[in-house]
Amino acid sequence: MLFLAVKNLVQEKTRLLISVGGVAFSVLLIMSIQGLYQGWSNKIGEYIRTVPADYWITQTGATDMFHTPSVLPLTVRDFLTGVEGVASAKPFSGRRVAFAHNGKDINLYVIADDTENNVGAPARVVEGKAVPDKGEIIIDRVVGRSENIRIGDTIPVAGRTLKVSGYSEGGYILSFSFAFATKEDAESILQLPGATNFFLITVKDGTNANDVASRIEADPAVDAITKDMFVENNTNIVRDTFLPIILVLLLIGIAVGMTVIGLTIFTSTIEKAREYGVLKAIGVSNRQLYTVVVEQAVTAAVLGYLLGAGLALAVSAAAGNYVPEFITEIRWLDAAWIFAVTVTMAVVSSLLPVHRLARIDPAEVFRA
Amino acid sequence: MSVVSVEDVSKTFGAGHTAVTAVDHVSLSVDAGDIVLVMGPSGSGKTTLLSMIGTLMSPTTGRILISGQDTSTLKAAQLSRLRLREFGFVFQTFNLLSALTAEENVMMPLITAGVPRKHARGKARVALEQLQLGHRLRNLPRDLSGGEKQRVAIARSLANDPRLILADEPTANLDAKTGQDVTLLLCETACRENRAVIIVSHDQRLRTAAKRVITIEDGRLTAEERGEHDRHCRMHPGAGSS
Ligand SMILES: Nc1ncnc2c1ncn2[C@@H]1O[C@H](COP(=O)(O)OP(=O)(O)O)[C@@H](O)[C@H]1O
Numbered sequence: 001m002l003f004l005a006v007k008n009l010v011q012e013k014t015r016l017l018i019s020v021g022g023v024a025f026s027v028l029l030i031m032s033i034q035g036l037y038q039g040w041s042n043k044i045g046e047y048i049r050t051v052p053a054d055y056w057i058t059q060t061g062a063t064d065m066f067h068t069p070s071v072l073p074l075t076v077r078d079f080l081t082g083v084e085g086v087a088s089a090k091p092f093s094g095r096r097v098a099f100a101h102n103g104k105d106i107n108l109y110v111i112a113d114d115t116e117n118n119v120g121a122p123a124r125v126v127e128g129k130a131v132p133d134k135g136e137i138i139i140d141r142v143v144g145r146s147e148n149i150r151i152g153d154t155i156p157v158a159g160r161t162l163k164v165s166g167y168s169e170g171g172y173i174l175s176f177s178f179a180f181a182t183k184e185d186a187e188s189i190l191q192l193p194g195a196t197n198f199f200l201i202t203v204k205d206g207t208n209a210n211d212v213a214s215r216i217e218a219d220p221a222v223d224a225i226t227k228d229m230f231v232e233n234n235t236n237i238v239r240d241t242f243l244p245i246i247l248v249l250l251l252i253g254i255a256v257g258m259t260v261i262g263l264t265i266f267t268s269t270i271e272k273a274r275e276y277g278v279l280k281a282i283g284v285s286n287r288q289l290y291t292v293v294v295e296q297a298v299t300a301a302v303l304g305y306l307l308g309a310g311l312a313l314a315v316s317a318a319a320g321n322y323v324p325e326f327i328t329e330i331r332w333l334d335a336a337w338i339f340a341v342t343v344t345m346a347v348v349s350s351l352l353p354v355h356r357l358a359r360i361d362p363a364e365v366f367r368a
Numbered sequence: 369m370s371v372v373s374v375e376d377v378s379k380t381f382g383a384g385h386t387a388v389t390a391v392d393h394v395s396l397s398v399d400a401g402d403i404v405l406v407m408g409p410s411g412s413g414k415t416t417l418l419s420m421i422g423t424l425m426s427p428t429t430g431r432i433l434i435s436g437q438d439t440s441t442l443k444a445a446q447l448s449r450l451r452l453r454e455f456g457f458v459f460q461t462f463n464l465l466s467a468l469t470a471e472e473n474v475m476m477p478l479i480t481a482g483v484p485r486k487h488a489r490g491k492a493r494v495a496l497e498q499l500q501l502g503h504r505l506r507n508l509p510r511d512l513s514g515g516e517k518q519r520v521a522i523a524r525s526l527a528n529d530p531r532l533i534l535a536d537e538p539t540a541n542l543d544a545k546t547g548q549d550v551t552l553l554l555c556e557t558a559c560r561e562n563r564a565v566i567i568v569s570h571d572q573r574l575r576t577a578a579k580r581v582i583t584i585e586d587g588r589l590t591a592e593e594r595g596e597h598d599r600h601c602r603m604h605p606g607a608g609s610s
């Protein structure tokens with residue numbers, strides 16, 4: 001009976017437009033925020049994933065780079081290299097600093113680019129010098145572009161003035177971005193004499209990594225966190241901030257979508273009550289009739305979904321060019337669950353007129 | 369076996385001192401090929417009787433058998449299927465589906481019965497062509513004249529090869545000539561295919577098509593006469609040319 005559902009929909013163009021528009025709005029809302037969440041999560045993980053380490057060693061209780069400060073004495077390195085199965089242990093330090101630039105606060109997470117230990121280098125340098133010299137700093141290209149900080153400009157970082165010597169990529173994360181200074185400059189910014197934030201260790205080939213981790217954690221002062229877990233801990237920050245927002249927008253989206261579909265399908269059913277009575281009289285069962293109504297709602301919802309998803313893709317493609325924060329990734333999985341929500345929404349909305357439909361008396365069609 | 373057997377059926381609306389007995393102890397039997405014209409004043413219970421025969425309404429007392437099957441024993445879904453297969457309905461107000469073309473309106477009962485789309489379309493086309501509507505297949509009801517609408521409704525009522533066609537005042541919304549032509553067309557088609565027809569109408573001229581003419585007054589069956597039916601189903605020289 002899909003053809004009847006489609007014909008009914010097309011017949012009532014204004015109503016169709018309203019329901020498709022309502023659903024499209026909901027889908028656009030949900031998909032954009034989900035895409036942002038996914039995009040930002042990936043972005044945070046992106047740089048950390050490039051850091052060569054099997055395990056991140058943190059001060060006990062610290063689980064990520066941004067929320068739980070971790071400070072370890074450099075002497076821990078001797079302990080780590082002495083642990084059976086550890087191939088290398090390198091100090092990794094960085095700190096978040098803020099400065100004002102053209103009346104705007106800019107947040108950098110300055111990492112010590114330790115060429116001696118070959119750790120703390122940018123993921124990719126796309127312009128300028130690949131390695132900073134003394135008094136220089138490499139910043140993310142996104143910040144350089146959006147804040148108009150050019151190579152050769154100087155910026156104040158924690159009481160010092162550093163000259164921007166290059167642009168890196170892949171280290172831009174919403175409210176801050178990674179920047180890279182020499183080990184000496186970083187140390188003076190960090191002010192942690194004789195200490196570092198993390199150690200990055202690699203495990204010898206053919207050694208059971210879990211066993212190595214347990215041996216390290218025998219020291220109550222440190223935790224050993226796998227690279228994957230460390231990436232996840234850091235991206236969880238995004239998740240924790242975002243999930244409540246996504247949930248609220250999801251609820252708003254569902255409420256808008258359901259109201260629009262519910263109302264349009266309900267009024268359409270009432271207007272068509274007589275025709276549905278005729279169908280009943282000629283032998284269409286209640287179940288078939290209900291199917292027509294559900295098909296009507298679902299067809300409108302699917303059209304709305306296609307429109308909304310198309311808009312979301314267009315917006316995320318276009319907006320990224322103008323707003324660097326607008327980093328989105330719309331995955332098939334997310335498109336699929338949003339589709340499932342949309343269809344469910346339509347089916348539930350069409351429950352509204354079911355009762356009304358069942359009450360239509362086919363004998364009425366004989367009355368003029 | 370009769371197509372329909374109405375056995376001592378009454379229908380009362382309401383209760384107490386406001387109760388209205390619309391149909392009062394009516395018995396009637398209709399056989400295949402019967403063309404029954406039901407006449408009677410307004411409010412005499414014709415529509416109520418037709419609704420009960422069509423299983424759209426259940427009798428207060430008495431029973432109605434369709435091809436020997438007592439309809440009171442059937443559930444709603446079974447009644448739907450029975451109506452779909454055994455009955456064709458023609459209404460005073462045509463009652464076409466406004467979103468569907470003429471062709472699609474005729475396809476509707478076929479599709480409901482599970483006939484594949486293509487096949488249904490073919491059948492609908494043939495039926496409409498037989499009713500001289502071959503040039504109106506793609507028109508929506510709002511673009512059809514009253515007579516054309518009623519012919520589409522007739523094609524729809526015949527789509528599933530029903531044994532019985534129930535028509536309640538099919539001419540009431542048409543001018544006299546058109547009404548008569550259309551109804552005679554219905555009778556002629558039904559007659560040729562040996563289907564039974566029950567037509568409620570005030571139009572005396574339909575006597576020429578009827579095998580039986582029944583009069584109802586105050587819910588009671590008061591008279592039955594023979595109609596002027598022609599055995600060869602030739603009812604109207606101009607039928608079909610309207
Ligand atoms: N659903 C109903 N509720 C109450 N009274 C009804 C209903 N249907 C019909 N009636 C009454 O039953 C009587 C017969 O009506 P009806 O069968 O429509 O007559 P006809 O078709 O011969 O004009 C009328 O008095 C009418 O008012």
Ligand SMILES: [Mg+2]
Binds near residue numbers: 414415416536
């Ligand atoms: Mg009537």
